[in-house]
Amino acid sequence: MATMTSEPLTLPSLGFGTYKLRGEEGRSSVTTALELGYRLIDAAYNYENEGTVGAGIRDAVTAGTVSRDEVIYTTKLPGRYQRREDALDTVAESVWRAGIGPVDLYLIHWPNPGQGLYVEAWKALIEARDRGLVRHIGVCNFLPEHLSRLEDETGVLPEVNQIELHPSFPQNEPLAGAPEGALAWNTEHGIITESWSPLGRGTSLDSEPVRAAAAAHDATPGQVILAWHRALGAVAIPKASSRARQQENLESLQLELTDAEIAAITALGRPDGRLNDQDPAVYEEF
Numbered sequence: 001m002a003t004m005t006s007e008p009l010t011l012p013s014l015g016f017g018t019y020k021l022r023g024e025e026g027r028s029s030v031t032t033a034l035e036l037g038y039r040l041i042d043a044a045y046n047y048e049n050e051g052t053v054g055a056g057i058r059d060a061v062t063a064g065t066v067s068r069d070e071v072i073y074t075t076k077l078p079g080r081y082q083r084r085e086d087a088l089d090t091v092a093e094s095v096w097r098a099g100i101g102p103v104d105l106y107l108i109h110w111p112n113p114g115q116g117l118y119v120e121a122w123k124a125l126i127e128a129r130d131r132g133l134v135r136h137i138g139v140c141n142f143l144p145e146h147l148s149r150l151e152d153e154t155g156v157l158p159e160v161n162q163i164e165l166h167p168s169f170p171q172n173e174p175l176a177g178a179p180e181g182a183l184a185w186n187t188e189h190g191i192i193t194e195s196w197s198p199l200g201r202g203t204s205l206d207s208e209p210v211r212a213a214a215a216a217h218d219a220t221p222g223q224v225i226l227a228w229h230r231a232l233g234a235v236a237i238p239k240a241s242s243r244a245r246q247q248e249n250l251e252s253l254q255l256e257l258t259d260a261e262i263a264a265i266t267a268l269g270r271p272d273g274r275l276n277d278q279d280p281a282v283y284e285e286f
């Protein structure tokens with residue numbers, strides 16, 4: 001299904017997460033990430049850091065480190081604002097808070113199926129895009145059944161689906177209408193998968209296959225996991241406060257794992273491997 005943007009979205013293989021980055025420290029973390037070479041920056045209305053992230057991006061642009069049009073600034077619509085009027089006001093508020101012009105990628109944060117408003121929210125994002133407030137639109141945490149409904153009711157599929165994906169939960173388990181799992185379903189439908197909590201917030205760094213691959217490649221466990229995401233075809237958005245870790249994570253782009261290493265890490269997956277049991281079929285966030 002074609003989307004209606006003038007140019008298709010392409011993303012770098014690695015992005016930068018900003019959950020919990022706020023204030024002066026958060027601002028300088030974002031500027032440093034841009035200096036080092038990150039171009040995809042992931043914020044959210046509910047992280048209460050759109051101002052912080054916008055300021056960090058403006059600092060980097062002012063310093064000449066990056067031009068505004070090279071940055072893909074992402075933010076997200078909270079569950080409590082899925083009604084059309086609320087959604088359009090929230091998008092405008094996001095734009096003003098960051099202060100860097102139209103948002104490059106705007107995502108619905110959670111489908112909240114019990115609330116029954118995600119199609120209305122999606123129509124509002126289509127409208128926001130058509131009005132020029134945002135450039136590209138997508139979703140987070142949408143299951144294939146939610147995505148199919150968007151396509152059936154609007155004819156527009158999201159360009160991105162940002163989902164929980166890490167070694168404990170590789171998103172390869174069969175789901176209703178998606179026998180190979182959510183990652184494969186997204187790919188088959190031309191939707192870019194972004195992995196949230198790609199390092200599992202640290203939970204898989206110590207696992208045997210990750211340590212073995214790290215030793216074999218003279219790499220760090222974090223680099224191995226990020227190279228694994230790339231091998232699966234998912235865009236990881238690790239959060240890292242310090243310059244050293246930001247750099248470490250970027251260097252994962254030089255690491256190529258073997259098929260056996262990739263398979264061994266994927267085999268760490270468990271049906272109950274979500275970090276906080278947030279199954280989008282039932283979990284809701286506002």
Ligand SMILES: NC(=O)c1ccc[n+]([C@@H]2O[C@H](COP(=O)([O-])OP(=O)(O)OC[C@H]3O[C@@H](n4cnc5c(N)ncnc54)[C@H](OP(=O)(O)O)[C@@H]3O)[C@@H](O)[C@H]2O)c1
Pocket residue numbers: 016017018019020042043109140141162195196197198199200201202205220221222223237238239240241242245248249
């Ligand atoms: N759409 C959604 O519903 C959703 C949900 C959750 C997250 N997200 C997005 O995804 C981003 C990433 O997820 P996350 O922040 O939950 O978890 P994460 O990126 O998996 O892990 C972040 C943690 O790992 C540490 N870390 C970073 N690089 C490391 C390395 N190389 N080795 C060891 N530890 C390392 C960080 O510490 P320091 O910061 O101290 O370096 C931080 O404590 C978020 O920031 C947010 O943008 C989206």
